[in-house]
Amino acid sequence: MESAPHDAEPTGNSQTSIGRTGPEATSIGLIDAELAAELARICGPANVISDPQELRTYECDGLTAHRSTPGLVVLPQSAAEVASIVAACATRGVAFVARGSGTGLSGGALPRADGVLIVTSKMRNIIAIDPASRRAIVEPGVTNLAVSKAAEPYGLFYAPDPSSQVVCSVGGNVAENSGGAHCLKHGFTVHHVVGLQIVTPQGELTWLGDGTGASPGYDLIGAFTGSEGTLGIVTKIVVKLTPIPEAVTTLLAAFTTMGAGGAAVSAIIGSGILPGAIEMMDALAISAAEAAVSCRYPEGAGAVLIVELDGPAADVEAQTAAVRTICTAEGAYEIRAAQDAAERAAIWTGRKSAFAAVGRISPAYIVQDGVVPRTALPKVLDRISELSAEHGIRVANVFHAGDGNLHPLVLFDDTVPGEQERAEILSGMILDLCIEHGGSITGEHGVGIDKSRYMPRMFGADDLDTMQLLRCAFDPGGLCNPGKVFPTPRLCGEVPGVRHAPHPLVASGLIDQF
């Protein structure tokens, strides 16, 4: 969970203004009884929520620090209904925000008090599985894991696997260009989407691409995927399916220091092996995980590395041996290997519980999602540790080491005066550190509402201006999820806050967080 309050002053660099405010500047209409009645006609009264208490259910997504009660919530059941809803909003100048399962971690689906929230969770038909073409056609509310389950009888799976895959929706995955622990080898959502039916911000249904992955004209699928719900609403998705690997092996290696673990990561990649996933945790993250789920990682570990290899059985066997040799050479004092699903789950337990687990060792925390080039990892981790000491704020490190995607957990006690501010300053400094090393402010969580103020640190005014051209082409009225991704004035209705407890879905054990 990232919990930097949205109104916090940017730290470090001052926020620069951008040349183009984009379509945000246009006036926003109001929801009135007439619009509510029309939406009820479109979706049926049972699928329109206006009761203030019920509306609060939708006040935030997975990033609970940002909250705003939507003006109205609609739950359409078809693409045609979504188109009619958007058209009704567009003609009245009313803003609208799409939401899938609400598991996003950057506030991308944060509603607007003056807008309509369009929830796609009732659109969950798997329309077709074409095993010969290795394609599936699904509605946006279908959960990520449901696609793989439907494809499994054909020996296929849907490769992107965000940690919330049990509940997160494919529509949301498209909006966020979701990755997952295994995107190091298998790629992100954008590498697996070959057709999108969308409702444009004007309320028109249209198809981007034809499911081939090689349709003529501009790559609007590539431009749309990861646009965080600002270019339209997805109503059908054609995805590629991938053959299930013949063999999978998961290794857990314990090192006394982070430096040794990092050296092992570099040596593995340098040897030409491309694992499905390489994950790393530091001592503080391990101790949190032990406290929470008793994962029984090797005692005394300053760092643990989880390496998962997949592919043809003989290759996996050879690569497993090679990775063992490398880890031992780099100082691993214990290596465990999982051969079946149960053993694999045991190794992953600690890693998967890490985010929620820090709640055991800290009253509040901020999670960042910065990325650095893999070779900069040792330097950046050292610097984070120095910054942590300088600011008197603990930082637990849990990250996708293979692609340099850090998830530093900045721990603080918000009952101690000034500690939250120090944590936010440190958090901003970590993002600056990532940018300084040629990295990114977000590897997979998205910019959303949470990191839009950091965009000018990574991109210049002309860069952001150019991105806004795409926005203007799709959404000249500025009604489609306004206020996200790009730095803009504050939204109405948001309440700055801090995460105290895990997201309800995490607490209930429904989803894991990476």
Place this chain on the structure above:
Amino acid sequence: MTVLSVPAELTSACAHVLPGGPADAVAGAPARFVAAPASTAEAAAVLQAAAALGLTVVPRGTGSRLAWGLSPDSCDLVIDTGNLDQILEHTAGDLVVSVQAGVRLDDLASLLAAAGQRLAVDPPDHGGTIGGLIATGAAGPLRYRYGSPRDLLIGITVVRADGTIAKAGGKVVKNVAGYDIGKLFAGSFGTLGLITEATFRLHPLPESTAWLTVDCPDPASAAVAVQTIADSPVTPSAIELVWPSAAAPLTVAALLEGDRPSVAGRADRLRQLLERATAGLAGADAGAAGEAFRVLSPSSDGRRRPGTWVRVAFWTGKLADVLGAIRAAAESAGLDPAITGSAGAGVLDVAVSEEAVADAVAGFVAGLRASLGALSDGTVLPATASAVVLDAPRAVRDAVDMWGPVQSLELMRAVKEQFDPEHRMAPGRLPGGI
């Protein structure tokens, strides 16, 4: 004959500007001037000058794929990227390289090979520049495993029509900050702006490669072979098909890459799977025991023959139908084209002889599009296949609709309108006047 003098605005913007000659024409459109900036800043100055002068602009690399697509409506200024030839940064440990757009693919490949790495693209002629690669979306057999250039592109620097320099993406493989302008420019044929720099994700250069081939008597058995390879656990890097003429057998080929023992082991497994799968098919030959596989790269013959080149994209499960449709449409038009391409990825290239009469080629393309249209019942997707004429002799260009039907043309026009409101960047190269 008038000799054009180069406007002062251009000469002061760029150290290398010359009047255009006959060889500088782009797909038949004569070029008035050619500028060859050596940096992004210089390129921006050139585009600012072009904007001030109201010049139409066509970017050019080595020109190897410059004939692809419709001829531009006009081409006042060619921006040649030949001087943008610097490899900016290769961080081997990160498997990432940043280059200027004019870097040649073969030069880059040599540099990366020295570090045991590669950019996993293999367009048919193995030539051209990085900028051209991105702008045309050119891909070869490796498309099956690694996708097209857009899938490996992680950062881009472009200069817009008005001279504004813009960056998107970055130098890390995992990054979702901001819109992916790189994907938008991939396959844009120069119509949105000039690509000046690009950053790519790299892959290790495999120690060993092997092509395993199977000859098939008809499209149905070729489809079985392709499906067998795709469904197998041997993780092929490419699944290609070659069908030189209607009377010839079809050859299906799988590319295996990796460590030597791994490739040998997987080739052995695949050969057995193919033998089993094609056993009941008369004339199928998965290779004799002594010749388990032989090296063959269907696209290794380098440059394409002159003539008309149609790219057909489709859902791979329809391979047999598509092959049948191509042959049927060709036969009706009295043609016997060669068919090659990435059958496993659903992309085939149809090469029609340059001697073919333009009307016959136009008839073939129209007939093929009608058959491809019938592959989808339209209940979910309006289309599930396309046939694009990428290159053709002048007479054929005049007789055919090069791009054919395109989805979401209005959105594409809106994007063009935002990036190039004066329609000066490679105007008319893409469908719908874009």
